[in-house]
Amino acid sequence: MSPPPVRKSHGTLVAAQVALLVTALGIVVLSGAIGPTDVSLPESARIVAGHLVPGLPWMSDGSITRLQDQAVWQFRLPRTLLAGLAGAGLALAGALMQAVVRNPLAEPYILGVSAGAGVGAVSVITLGSTALAGVALSTAAFVGALAATVAVYLLARLNGVLAPTRMILAGVALGSLLSAVTSYLTLTTEAQNVFSVLFFLLGSVSAAAMDDLIVPAVALAAVCVLALGRARALNALLVGDESATALGVNVGRFRTQLMLAAALLTGAVVSVSGGIGFVGLIVPHTARILVGADHRRMLPIAVLGGAVFLMVCDLLARTVAAPTEIPLGIVTAVVGAPFFLWLIRRGHAGRAGMNR
Structure with a gap:
């Protein structure tokens, strides 16, 4: 018979996963059922x-x-599914970045990735797609995020090794520099473009279509497979580079x-x-509080929790x-910040890794 603590822990994990899945479906x-066209819950x-x-x-x-x-299938459902994919993807990215740099404050915004995407997208909005060789807004945002990642990676390398502290700095x-570029483009563009810029920078899924789900869904699936397949190596990173190397992890390559x-x-x-x-x-901190820091348990909860959080x-x-309609970035801050502060106030910071 399994020891009671293990059974309880496994039961908590399963219960949390089931609860999040049921909540997402709900x-x-x-x-x-919510919108100007009258649709009841059963009809939805x-x-x-x-x-x-x-x-x-x-x-x-x-x-x-x-x-x-049409109201449900073509307009309301795509935006809800895109919100779920975006929330799951950002939560997973945040959890991985926190493991990479061993810092609980790491997230896409801190490492400049979102700022790079912002420059790419805002360039298309303010300068026009024609001026950028016909590049679409989503493509420009993706290229900007990739360019920012490469820049941070090159700047953070020290003697051929990726240094976590240098990566954060x-x-x-770089995020501050890219934000300044975005601000300059916004200030110098025509007035009718400013609203589009602000909505992108603060995040929105209001114009989502089913085709928009493909790229984030594929990216999320691929990164989930990688992360869950290397969950033990992720756990090893938490105890330090020397210990991880002793356990057979090529720390530099894995980072x-x-x-x-x-x-x-x-x-x-x-x-x-957009920039949510x-x-x-x-979300990764909340997942650690619920099921602990073991990435084999925490990552599924973070992915599901991120989806539910952003859908709400x-x-x-x-x-x-x-x-x-309010931009999503405003809502996530207004809803998330008080809850986050409450978690810290309740004394859960240690389990979430916030006191490192």
Whole structure:
């Protein structure tokens, strides 16, 4: 028989995963029912099920109107799913970056990745796609994130080794520089472009379509496979480079792989959802509080928790000031910051790794 503490720990993990999955499904149905077109919760659930399972009778018997079907499937569902993918991706990227630099404050914003994506996207908005050889906004954002990652990587190398402290310092400095470039482009552009710039920099999934889900979904799946497959090596990084090397981990190569994976995932997310902050910081900490620091247990909870967190924030962004929509970055900060401070105040900082 397994020892009671182990059984309890495993039970907590399973319960948390099930609760998050059920919550995510509930939000999908609820999201489909919220909007100017009148759709009830049962109708929202039937529309989603009707598109996933062919031949269901209510899709052709007239009980669901064409307008309701379009409102749920073409407009509300894509934005909710994109919010979930973005939240999951940013949470995973934050967890990986925190392991890479062994610092609980690390996240895509701290390391300049989001700032690089911002420069790429804002360049397209302010200068026009034609001036940039016809590059699309999402592509420019992805290229900007990748360029920022390469720059931080080169600046952080010391004697051929990736130094965590230098990485943070380089990321903060580069992020400030790139933010200044973004501010300059915003101040010098035409007035009608400013609103688009602000909405991108603060994050939004309001214009999401099903095609927008492909790139972040593929990136999230690939990085999840890498992270979960190397979860033991991630745990080894937490105890220090020497101990990790003794356990057979090529620390330099592994750090490079993790940083590139996190940066590419962030770029894929930011390119379609804009600069959404705070998710990569708070969600990994909350996951550690729930199930501990073991990455084999923490990463699935962080991914699911990030998805649920941003899906909830998107619902709030749509409804709090309706018909005006609030950018997601504002909602994540307003909702996440007090909760994060409450966790610290309650004395959970040690389990979350916040006292390192």
